[in-house]
Amino acid sequence: MKEDTNIILAPSILATNFLNLGSQIKEVEKAGAKYLHIDVMDGHFVPNISFGLPILESIKSGKFSTNGDNIEMILDVHLMISNPSLYIEKFLQAGADIINFHIEVDENITSNLRKIGVREKAALTIKPKTEVETLFPYLEEISMALIMTVEPGFGGQKFMPEMLLKIERLANYREKNNLKFNIQVDGGITLENFKDVVNAGANIIVAGSSIFGANNITEAVHKFLLNI
Ligand code: DX5
């Protein structure tokens, strides 16, 4: 492992059975997941529509439940939408702990980061065809950079191994410039490639199908955590 950063598992609720959303979220938390990855898609930035504010609000109400049954995971919101500027404030109000938007949007990145307000909550993402260098001007203003390892839009796709080089380039740049931010990966992560992304320098690992699609969700989380 190249960095001395904690490895964190971020199950993506895109792959849950939404009829059992609450219990499946509690299950991954109980099993040891520290982040919960929330994929918002607008059918415009990506060719798919997922869900939006009401789902986050429901999860947040679990987060602050007074009956002791609360969720403590970090709510990591991945906005795959064309106009994050219109929604950043709403997602913050709805309970997002991290707001992650795409560098490819046709909006001013710095002003969006300012809308998020604090570095701890600000994150930026690049799609597989976007050069990792595009992130460099913003790295002091964010706490997490996400390297997509599939084309965003759908769960259950195949991991793109050529993204490993990008992760390494970003981790090296961070080291050389003495910067501090987490590197997240998202898309096609399995027990088989988990070690490769961690060795390349990623430390926040999103996994959808390989956790919520497993026959036993608890066991799937445990198997990932055993590899850390
Ligand atoms: C894809 C989403 C991912 C997705 C990952 O656009 O950003 O977060 O849920 O799903 P898996 O792990 O199934 O590839």
Ligand code: ZN
């Ligand atoms: Zn995602």
